[in-house]
Amino acid sequence: MGYTDSVKDSDNQSHEDTSRSDVSQDSAISTPEQQRRIFRAFDWMLVPVASILLGGIVVFLVALTVGDWDYWQDWRDRRWWPLVTPVSLMVAPAVFTYFFWKYFRLPIAATSIMMGYMIAAWVSRYANFHLFADFPMAFVSPSNFIGMAIILDSVILLTRSFYLQGFIGAFLFGVVIYPLNWPAAAAFHTPLVWDGYIVTAADLMGFMYIRTAMPEYVRIIEESTLRTFGEAVTPLTAFFAGFLTILNYYLWVWIGSKLAVSRWATKLI
Amino acid sequence: MIKKMKIWQLPLMVICLVGFQLYSDVVLAHGERAQQAGIRMRTMYWWDVDVQPTTVKVGDIVTITGKFMPSSFWPEHLASSEVASFMNIGVPGPAFLRMHSYVNGTPMVRSTRFFRGKEYHFKVILKARQTGVPCASCCQC
Numbered sequence: 001m002g003y004t005d006s007v008k009d010s011d012n013q014s015h016e017d018t019s020r021s022d023v024s025q026d027s028a029i030s031t032p033e034q035q036r037r038i039f040r041a042f043d044w045m046l047v048p049v050a051s052i053l054l055g056g057i058v059v060f061l062v063a064l065t066v067g068d069w070d071y072w073q074d075w076r077d078r079r080w081w082p083l084v085t086p087v088s089l090m091v092a093p094a095v096f097t098y099f100f101w102k103y104f105r106l107p108i109a110a111t112s113i114m115m116g117y118m119i120a121a122w123v124s125r126y127a128n129f130h131l132f133a134d135f136p137m138a139f140v141s142p143s144n145f146i147g148m149a150i151i152l153d154s155v156i157l158l159t160r161s162f163y164l165q166g167f168i169g170a171f172l173f174g175v176v177i178y179p180l181n182w183p184a185a186a187a188f189h190t191p192l193v194w195d196g197y198i199v200t201a202a203d204l205m206g207f208m209y210i211r212t213a214m215p216e217y218v219r220i221i222e223e224s225t226l227r228t229f230g231e232a233v234t235p236l237t238a239f240f241a242g243f244l245t246i247l248n249y250y251l252w253v254w255i256g257s258k259l260a261v262s263r264w265a266t267k268l269i
Numbered sequence: 270m271i272k273k274m275k276i277w278q279l280p281l282m283v284i285c286l287v288g289f290q291l292y293s294d295v296v297l298a299h300g301e302r303a304q305q306a307g308i309r310m311r312t313m314y315w316w317d318v319d320v321q322p323t324t325v326k327v328g329d330i331v332t333i334t335g336k337f338m339p340s341s342f343w344p345e346h347l348a349s350s351e352v353a354s355f356m357n358i359g360v361p362g363p364a365f366l367r368m369h370s371y372v373n374g375t376p377m378v379r380s381t382r383f384f385r386g387k388e389y390h391f392k393v394i395l396k397a398r399q400t401g402v403p404c405a406s407c408c409q410c
Binding site: 195211 | 357358359360362363364365366367368369370376378379399
């Protein structure tokens with residue numbers, strides 16, 4: 001947006017305003033080509049930094065709202081993990097999708113944020129959970145959410161509509177979390193018998209690697225067993241998560257529309 | 270404009286604060302209340318607890334046995350042990366692996382119910398996984 005306009009402006013100014021052209025001769029940027037290169041360099045610098053920064057914000061958000069549900073393999077149950085996680089993860093992509101699409105026509109917000117989050121999550125799990133607390137990395141490795149974000153961004157790229165992105169993209173964002181993570185989770189759903197009880201490999205790891213006062217939520221919800229097996233509950237949860245994510249998307253896009261106005265910037269300056 | 274905003278913001282803030290206060294529930298995930306002395310005296314009574322052996326090498330087995338009884342004066346604001354209970358054990362990180370856990374001879378892989386005033390016998394078998402900090406070099410006590 002600003003790049004082509006400003007190139008045109010600088011061309012016009014160089015013809016019309018001689019005093020400004022003197023200034024531009026003093027500057028390191030004197031041609032449209034140089035200006036274009038500076039814009040590109042700025043993008044290459046800004047996008048990774050913004051991704052990691054926004055990813056860090058999402059790490060805090062997920063820690064506060066999803067927390068243990070995504071920290072441990074045995075907490076990724078069939079009822080709450082596929083519901084809580086996409087609803088919470090939708091917040092930052094929805095806000096920044098409004099900003100990036102409305103002002104820059106860039107369908108990259110969700111994917112960049114989720115990439116940043118995944119980098120930050122892997123660093124956190126490896127440094128904190130594995131090196132510091134000494135849990136096996138397989139037991140604490142993060143789930144993968146990048147596919148959900150790519151779907152969300154693809155929908156706005158194809159439809160160019162916030163309404164349709166919410167209706168189709170946000171719904172799929174909530175629905176596909178379980179199938180996208182199924183290949184990684186499948187091995188942990190292997191049924192085992194321990195002390196005469198049937199448990200999943202994830203349940204057994206949770207039993208053996210002791211965590212103080214955990215994992216009580218899931219045991220209370222499921223009344224005595226963890227049940228990380230999928231079964232019929234999972235698709236129902238996925239559809240419910242999809243509907244909730246649609247509502248959450250519209251809410252946070254609306255909040256994004258209120259936040260992404262120049263009034264806040266002028267107040268700061 | 271600012272005066273108008275303040276007029277409608279104040280009741281909204283009051284409603285939000287009161288609503289949050291009324292809606293907030295007891296936190297029960299991480300044993301936040303388990304350390305309060307007054308509550309510990311009214312929840313689980315433990316006795317005859319024995320840890321054998323007390324010094325082990327990595328890979329050795331530690332057996333913990335003892336008895337417990339849920340208090341008849343269990344606080345109403347805590348989740349009841351008669352709804353869903355899990356026989357857990359506290360270790361500093363996974364320094365030990367829990368191999369087996371029994372209450373009255375029944376394996377405690379899953380949760381169960383512990384009734385108030387009833388005596389239970391427990392046995393937990395752990396395997397040493399990591400070397401700990403030697404007692405003499407620790408400054409905690």
